[in-house]
Amino acid sequence: MRYWLMKSEPDDCSIDDLAAMPGQTVAWYGVRNYQARNFMRDQMQLGDLAFFYHSSCAEPGIAGIVEVARRAYPDATQFDVSSRFFDAKSSHENPRWLNVDVRFVRKTPLIALAELRRHAALEQMRVLQKASRLSITPVDPAEWRYITEQLIGSA
DNA sequence: GCCAACGTTGGC
C-alpha cells in the first residue's frame, strides 16, 4: 500500500468533476512522462491512496483524496487521432502509455501549496521541490499522515 | 504573460 500525489488541472478535471462522474471514477489518461508512467505501471496497486492536487490554476494545492480503482492498462487516447494525447509512435501491439483508474474518496479543504511550504515536516515532498513538474509523485507515509492528520484533520 | 527548469528530440 503506497501513497501518491496526482496533479490535475481543475479546468480539465477538478475534484468536483471527479465526484460527479459515473461511479465517481475516471481514467487517469494523458500522462506522457516516462517516470510518471512507470510509477503507474510498476508500483501502483489497487487501493493505493493519492492526494488529488489542483495545478496550473489560481489556487494550486491538495483538493481531495482518491484511490486506485484499476491497475495500469493502455491509455486509449494515445490511439485516438482526434485527441491531443495522440501518439503516432505508439501501437496497439506495443503501447507506450498507460493509465490507472482513480475513484473519488473524499473532498478536503484546499491545502494550498503555500500552506504545504510552511511545514518543515513536508520540506522533502517531491511536489515542493524547485520546479517539480512530475504529475505523479510518491508520498512518504509520514508525510501522508502529517497532511491528513495535522492539516486536513484540523481544517 | 513571464520565465526557470526540465524532458525529449535529432543531427552529428
Add this chain to the structure above:
DNA sequence: GCCAACGTTGGC
C-alpha cells in the same frame, strides 16, 4: 553518446 534546440510545465 553528446549536446543544442525546442517544447512543456506550472508557479507567480
